[in-house]
Amino acid sequence: MAPLPLFSLLFTFLLSLTPTFSTNSEGNALHALRSRLSDPTNVLQSWDPTLVNPCTWFHVTCDSNNHVIRLDLGNSNISGSLGSELGELKHLQYLELYRNDITGKIPKELGNLKNLVSMDLYENRFEGEIPKSLAKLKSIRFLRLNNNKLTGSIPRELTRLSNLKVFDVSNNDLCGTIPVDGPFATFPMESFEHNRLSGPELQGLVPYDFGC
Ligand SMILES: *[C@@H]1O[C@H](CO)[C@@H](O)[C@H](O)[C@H]1NC(C)=O
Numbered sequence: 156m157a158p159l160p161l162f163s164l165l166f167t168f169l170l171s172l173t174p175t176f177s178t179n180s181e182g183n184a185l186h187a188l189r190s191r192l193s194d195p196t197n198v199l200q201s202w203d204p205t206l207v208n209p210c211t212w213f214h215v216t217c218d219s220n221n222h223v224i225r226l227d228l229g230n231s232n233i234s235g236s237l238g239s240e241l242g243e244l245k246h247l248q249y250l251e252l253y254r255n256d257i258t259g260k261i262p263k264e265l266g267n268l269k270n271l272v273s274m275d276l277y278e279n280r281f282e283g284e285i286p287k288s289l290a291k292l293k294s295i296r297f298l299r300l301n302n303n304k305l306t307g308s309i310p311r312e313l314t315r316l317s318n319l320k321v322f323d324v325s326n327n328d329l330c331g332t333i334p335v336d337g338p339f340a341t342f343p344m345e346s347f348e349h350n351r352l353s354g355p356e357l358q359g360l361v362p363y364d365f366g367c
């Protein structure tokens with residue numbers, strides 16, 4: 156009779172709904188980010204995880220397919236740290252987190268953001284090394300990490316970023332020499348000032364010790 160097939164039909168229907176929620180990985184990633192951050196002026200108040208996608212949240216911009224392409228949280232009074240979940244925002248083109256009070260490391264998973272054009276993390280309190288994985292950001296044009304507390308050397312892998320137009324790591328605690336290959340041939344010395352860098356690497360001495 157009816158009850159059993161009806162039940163299984165209903166069950167199948169409910170199962171089919173589940174992926175609709177669980178595949179909103181971009182919303183989940185942003186909500187995970189929010190849970191890490193302290194937000195005293197409620198800039199993230201509209202980030203409601205029960206919505207189908209994050210495209211109506213303030214400071215989030217999506218494309219016509221409801222994929223997140225911009226995160227605009229510069230000058231937002233936020234503190235806390237970033238996590239690996241940001242690497243889930245596969246369609247992200249602009250990551251704007253400048254002039255906040257964010258601490259901790261730059262997650263290496265940010266290297267998974269293949270479509271990223273601009274990453275602005277300047278004027279925060281990021282520490283640790285610049286991840287080598289950022290060399291995977293083939294589309295990146297603007298990479299500003301200045302005025303943080305970054306240590307270690309500038310990864311040589313970044314010289315492969317052929318689209319890079321603006322690179323600024325001034326006012327950190329970086330050491331070693333300054334790369335001169337690829338786009339690094341064009342960056343002004345101001346991009347490197349106020350670190351413990353020992354000057355441009357000498358041509359012909361590659362692979363000399365780039366370490367610190
Ligand atoms: C950040 O904090 C300052 C001082 O509390 C406030 O004037 C400003 O509006 C805040 N900015 C945002 C984006 O909420």
